[in-house]
Amino acid sequence: MARPSIVPIALTVDDRVGYTLWAPPWEEDGEEWQAFLGASEDDAATVHLFPTPAALAAFCRTRTDHDLADHPVWPVVVGLGAADLTPDEDHRYDLDGVYDVAAENPDRWAVEELAATIDIVTRLAECLDVEEDTDEDEIDGLSDEDDDRDVDADVELDRRPAGDVERGGEFGALTELVARPEVGSLGLGVDAFVGRSGEDAWAGVGAALDDLWEDVLEELGEHLDWTGGGTVTLEDYPSVAEAEEDLEEEPSPAEETGAGAAQAPPAPPSPAPGVSAIARPGRISATPDEVAAAAKFWESVGILPVEIVLPEGAGVTLRCYVDDRARFLGREGQIYLFATPADLARFCAGDEEHDLTEIASWPEVAETSTPPLPAEQDRYDLTELADVLTEVADGAAGLVEHHALVQPVEGVRDVAEYAGLTRVEQLLTPPAALGQAVARGERNPDATLRAEDAATLRPAWDEVVTEVSGALVFRD
Known part of the structure; x- marks a missing residue:
């Protein structure tokens, strides 16, 4: 089990990019947990999303009424700025773009991107499903038996072998999606989609997404808080195109160093x-x-x-x-x-x-x-x-x-x-x-x-x- 950590992530949904935090699996008092930046109550759970890393950083600096406040490294996060809370490419998940990825050839990048996107959604579902008997009916993701699974800070982790997906809960469409054998094959990597049988499996992934992905997004959307815990509005979110343009305009560390040197005072x-x-x-x-x-x-x-x-x-x-x-x-x-x-x-x-x-x-x-x-x-x-x-x-x-x-x-x-x-x-x-x-x-x-x-x-x-x-x- 890795040391406790908190990772910034970005979710693209409905032509909006939302920034939040994810705590990968950590062990505490002999149990394993996971959580996202959000709020959990008896009958509802939400993940807070923010239009910019700056807005996310400001929330972290001033608020403790959320599920990560008791995380072992939260005191470190409180002192981080926008640059530190900007996700890297491996932690940006385009939920709108799964159809386009499935329409590509099943190369390593396409397979890994689909696997990572569906995996983060299953992790979100594990934390957000607060219906009765959640810890008997959790959704397992696309990782293999040795992958560390996670739960929200209020729900005990229920470890299961890959593919052991229970029915029920608030995420029925997602449960059905990850139960499809072709979707489960994403966790095996690109080798599962080689040859004629592999082509059929890749076509099966696309068919499963056509059948269920919109329902999955609808289920997830019920739990996404686009107000950042009441600190922003939908009007504060740029479109995906605008967000990408802003990202491209950000200087690289080397460029920042050069610019800083050029503008530095004597x-x-x-x-x-x-x-x-x-x-x-x-x-x-x-x-x-x-x-x-x-x-x-x-x-x-x-x-x-x-x-x-x-x-x-x-x-x-x-x-x-x-x-x-x-x-x-x-x-x-x-x-x-x-x-x-x-x-x-x-x-x-x-x-x-x-x-x-x-x-x-x-x-x-x-x-x-x-x-x-x-x-x-x-x-x-x-x-x-x-x-x-x-x-x-x-x-x-x-x-x-x-x-x-x-x-x-x-x-x-x-x-x-x-x-x-x-x-x-x-x-x-x-x-x-x-x-x-x-x-x-x-x-x-x-x-x-x-x-x-x-x-x-x-x-x-x-x-x-x-x-x-x-x-x-x-x-x-």
């Missing part, structure tokens, strides 16, 4: 020897118990570890307040960042002069063996806010509150104060658009961000991040 002045520009991606990780244990020391000395995450990388440093003004581990307006808490601790144990040396409790910091682990309130992910603003501008309005601005803005204000970044202060203060949004967030943090506001705020925030980046240097 690099800050070269730092002193032993210092390199911030360019190390990653985040500091520690268990809550480890952070809590370390916090006792750091709070006692009045100097706290801080993590800052930017597009170019992430690092940890130290910060305290003197006369209510932020002071960082650094010198002459430059803040020193370290790739790991261990690197930071080694620097602190050295004898280099910096702006925290004169703090009365610094000798305790220099001598401690307590790792500098940032608490959650002292971790400032400036990239996450950029992703949020992009998602809202792309159509996820109404899902993100102004409160999302509070913590990252708090972090950059401290950096700006220490480094003398007057431009940042200007951008974060009314009448600047970003400053107005911050002020609204302070007055009413539960108010949601509007798409038109986010489109204006994103470039302003990008400028803030660029200014802040110029004050941060990574120490070796």
Whole structure:
């Protein structure tokens, strides 16, 4: 059994593409489960679909009233952006296109595409069939005996050999479809459709789809929530042609890198020897118990570890307040960042002069063996806010509150104060658009961000991040 995971998928139905999440089989308390992003009740179950990965990501960031909220890796999904929740080609299922695929020659690609499409529909049915005695009447898919089968988080998995399909439940047409021998042969691969008998079997697949597929889609359609849990409407969905055009226009990672390099602002002045520009991606990780244990020391000395995450990388440093003004581990307006808490601790144990040396409790910091682990309130992910603003501008309005601005803005204000970044202060203060949004967030943090506001705020925030980046240097 593979480790628990959650996979973004796309379903094309009725000339619309809907994005959602699927949790492949995982084991918990000795039982095997599967689930989709949706809601299950005693008499109904639905899968939430969204018009864009951005809308999906915004829902995941703000909602827990769904069947994946208790999944072991859900806390990871909450922090993902639209790019991370965009399905790869292997997880895009065109339910409208099965007739066209069946009309092709039975090569490996056609057979695998039909098998994968019918398989995902059977997995959906297993999770969505909530009629009485569901776990006696589940539908098995097209995989062989060793394939891991799945169920919704509210239904115990009933493992069956391939082809052992029970009648009944809400998905009678699908049950009949997968019981057809020719359809069952899809799980055997392209070899099942070679020669005269194979040609007959392929024709049988097409005939079965002609007879039953529309009924299958009707059964499934009763359980597809095209409102994204009440966050979108049908008008928000582009047609399939429009969605494909948008997908083609998205730059590849290599193109994004090139474009980013071409548009990047001038690099800050070269730092002193032993210092390199911030360019190390990653985040500091520690268990809550480890952070809590370390916090006792750091709070006692009045100097706290801080993590800052930017597009170019992430690092940890130290910060305290003197006369209510932020002071960082650094010198002459430059803040020193370290790739790991261990690197930071080694620097602190050295004898280099910096702006925290004169703090009365610094000798305790220099001598401690307590790792500098940032608490959650002292971790400032400036990239996450950029992703949020992009998602809202792309159509996820109404899902993100102004409160999302509070913590990252708090972090950059401290950096700006220490480094003398007057431009940042200007951008974060009314009448600047970003400053107005911050002020609204302070007055009413539960108010949601509007798409038109986010489109204006994103470039302003990008400028803030660029200014802040110029004050941060990574120490070796």
